[in-house]
Amino acid sequence: MLTLVTPPEGLPVSLAEAKAQLGIKVTTVHDAMINRLIAAVTAKLDGESGMLGRALVTQEWTMTLDYFPAEIVVPLPPLQSVEEITYLDAAGEEQTLATNNYAVLGIAGSKRARIVPAYGKTWPATRDFPESVTVSFTAGYGDDEDSVPEPLRAAILLHVGHLFENRETTIVDERTALSVEVTPYGFDDLIAPYRLWGFGS
The missing domain is CATH 2.60.120 (Jelly Rolls)
Structure with missing residues (x-):
């Protein structure tokens, strides 16, 4: 059984980095939402239940x-x-x-x-x-975001941007029958080299 004793003090990407990814320069009106998205995407990858099977920040x-x-x-x-x-x-x-x-x-x-x-x-x-x-x-890779491999940081930023722009899991355009996927294009490619598939990996 695994038990988290001390969670990470920070996240793999900063609010400023996420806002730059989104093209948001001045306003703080979306800061709380963006922070929640960073935490949610990080949780998708990090720790015991994360997709990667590894720890990111210490x-x-x-x-x-x-x-x-x-x-x-x-x-x-x-x-x-x-x-x-x-x-x-x-x-x-x-x-x-x-x-x-x-x-x-x-x-x-x-x-x-x-x-x-x-x-x-x-x-x-x-x-x-x-x-x-x-x-x-x-x-974990280290105590701050700069210690986390860039492909993983890029994947988090990519996914945060995707979730920010698409507030629902799937959006279907009735005129074109196009849908927005849950994860953005390129996300899986970025995380694939870091994903542990078997217990012996």
């Missing part, structure tokens, strides 16, 4: 497991750091696993990182009880 999570598997696959790349691993020992007492007992592979990589026992070490025994192991980790 965020802190915990992951609970029922036991220690052969290797722990950490979701939501790119992984910045593993803060700690705690577990319930056979007696039911909470213990913190020393950092020299495990190795983290794939930090800052585009794929999911892995945690394995350090060379010559094995995982400790845990109580046979649900959520006996907790991994606390930090994920």
